[in-house]
Amino acid sequence: MVxxxxxxxxxxxxxxxxxDGTYVVEVPSSEVDHEALSADETYRVAILESPSSTESSMQQESQQSSSQQTVSRAPLEPPVDEGEVRDVTIETIGDQGDGIAKVERGYVVIVSGAQPGDEPTIEIEQVQKNVAFASIIDSDSQAL
Structure with a gap:
């Protein structure tokens, strides 16, 4: 696992x-709105290579997460619960070969046996502060 x-x-x-001669990475307002980041703080930033197809799935996921209001939670609690079932898009593969999806606030969900581009229905099995682990319960939920 990652x-x-x-x-x-x-x-x-x-x-x-x-x-204007400099390079800018724009932080989504949802990161500040959900209190994952604060506008007046300084952060360390890591740059990871990403497949170009990830950009469109991230935009779709961002639109979906904006329109989905989940149960109220404390600001930095994980946005998923054990036993929760949801549809995700697998964006990349982790170091151990597991699929990686992101949900609200960029929260990482690791899905065993998934590949980039898959859109499975998953069940959250284990929730930690910064990552959750899930299994596929339906791999045929490909919405094109």
């Missing part, structure tokens, strides 16, 4: 844009 440090506050995808 090891995710407890100090991870947020994980999201964003393009790098040139503005």
């Amino acid at each position: 090891e995710i440090p407890d100090t991870l506050h947020s994980l999201f995808s964003a393009p790098i844009e040139e503005q």
Whole structure:
């Protein structure tokens, strides 16, 4: 499984844009709205290579998560619960070969046996502060 440090506050995808001779990475407002980040703080940033197909799935996921209001939670609690069933899009593969999906606030869900581009229905089996582990319960939920 992928090891995710407890100090991870947020994980999201964003393009790098040139503005007046400098390069800018725009932080989605949802990261500040959900209190994963604060506008007045300084953060360490890691840049990970991402397949170009991830961008469109991230935009779709962002739109879906904006329109889905879940049960009220404390600001930094995981946005999923054990036993919860949901549809996700697998964006990439982790170091151990497991599929990785992101849900609200960039929260990472690791799905055993999933591949990038898969859109399975999953059940959350284990929830930790910065990552959850899930299994596929229906792999035929491909919505194109």
